[in-house]
Amino acid sequence: MRELMIVIKKELTELLRDRKTIINSIVLPTLLIPLLMFGGIKVTQMIQKSNEEKTITIGMVNAPEDFLKMVKHDTLNRVINYSESIDCKALIDEGTIQTALVFPSDWTSRMDSLAPNEIQVYRNGTKDNVNGRVSNILESYNTTLKEQRIARLRIPIEKMTPFTENYVEVGEQKELIGKRVGGFIPYIFILTMWGGCLLAAIDLVTGEKERKTIETTLSLPISKFSVLLGKAIVASLLGFMPALLNLTGLIVGLQIIADIPDTFKTALNEMLNFQSISMILLLLIPFSMFLAGFIISLVAGATTFKEAQSKASPLIIAIIIPLVMALVPGIEFTWSTVFIPVLNIGLGVKEIMAGTINMGMYVAMLLSLIAFAVTAIYFSYKKFSDENAILK
């Protein structure tokens, strides 16, 4: 134990003096979530504002006066009136107009006789802003005309409304948001954990070979297992730390970033309580050990940093696929998914955040992660003890 602590202290000192490690394992994870939140909100607001301020040009054919007045009321709408013979599609394609509304030539007489009418709307389905604004204008015009007709027919308006809907939400806001947002949170911190572990493990094993210190370490009167375990613990710590900092960043971000919708903020604050955070972090301890052991066993035979990176990096796919699966609707946290590493964390964290985790399944997941961690450390020790691999 004493020698293990000496190894951990030395490895940690060395790693924390490496600028790459500091940026990757401390600076980036701390800032990542607040920056994503802040950036996301700001970008959405900017897009929204820019759309609202954008002038759109609408081509009109046979448009009635009251409709033209309604459209022109918004100064951001520019109207060009055309005769019936124009090619609306060509005008939209060449950018003269963004959309076109073609009213029937007998619009007024059909309206007077209360007959049904049809407006041809030429539009490009990809222009959401234009289409949304035109839909709103048409909906509003339709409502106005409907009310005028009802008034003409002398029918009380409430008789034309057979029913209204009143939705009563029985699911908790926390559960709803937890299941939606909870899937994305492990996505972020597992990737930063992987990055932290990968860099640390490569530096501690392959880096030692490159710097020609592995032989110095092996000549010390300590067991190879202590050396390996010390390295694995430090690599896992450098993987665990980003996750911890991600969560800290999320909590701090929620407090300091303005413009986060109140319902969202309240629900997230409620789900990020001491119990849920402790449960998540407890899972991440064996998981980071599993990652560290796994990566060390992969890179133990590599002789250069580049070779180690090329050996370990493709395995990011093995991390991303289960994480994406955890976001797929229909894949639930069950007794069959509880034992699949990465997927179980993705699904489990969702349940923890939503407050619906089954404790029996949580314990099973924790134990399975411990078993995976022990197995990974065993294999990394086997690889680390291989003279051909380690002294190559």
Next chain:
Amino acid sequence: MGTNGCVLIKIENMIQLTNLTKSFSSKTGKGFKKETVTVNAVNAVSFECKPGRIFSLLGPNGAGKTTTLRMIAGIINPTSGSAIVDGVDVSKGNNEVKKRIGFLTGSTGLYERLNPDETLDFFGNIYQLEKDSYQQRKAYLFEKLGINEFRKKRIGQMSTGMKQKVSIARTLIHDPEVLIFDEPTSGLDVITADSIIDLIRESKADHKTVIFSSHIMSEVDLLCDDLAIINKGSIIYNDSFANFKNDMKADNLTQEFINRVKEA
């Protein structure tokens, strides 16, 4: 009495190698037609090193010198045969015996992000040295090797000579009974090289067992008591240095060494 005032118990052979053999397996070929090839890097090597004497292990590059030294230091295990250091078989994984060895080769680099002070503290802790004697020993080595002026500088920012001085200090910090030096003066200026030669002589006077390997024949001539020449994994000469010199047919040590290797 040794120079540090300890009473010395005379041991006949501090290091005893008997038929020490090391084979390495590697896979050659492509696809499914891979074959395992086994190469004997060290083949039935036997020799003894006595306390108070400096043993030189010489050989051309790739002769098996480093592999032999690694087996003595317990870094790798022999395929067969034994390496007994201070009565203990090193291959049995006994870490206690490693505490009695100071090992320095071209492949034993230093931790670049630590400074000399931290490096020595790390080794002192690992060797479980008593605080006062450790501080005394560190002060002595730092003074002797001129490390004080750069003791707080990161090793990664040091010159080759400075690094080698720190390497020597960390090798000697626990005052080991057995010292293995492979090219210890490589890359050093003559003044520093001289102080290292001085330290090796001091170790001999302190009744330590020293294995010394160098390509600088003048240093071998200066220090060596016993000599073994290894070539292609096998010992081709093993006797006292005095006898080697008496039997010399060439004009100088270098030429004699070359002739012996070529004849083998």
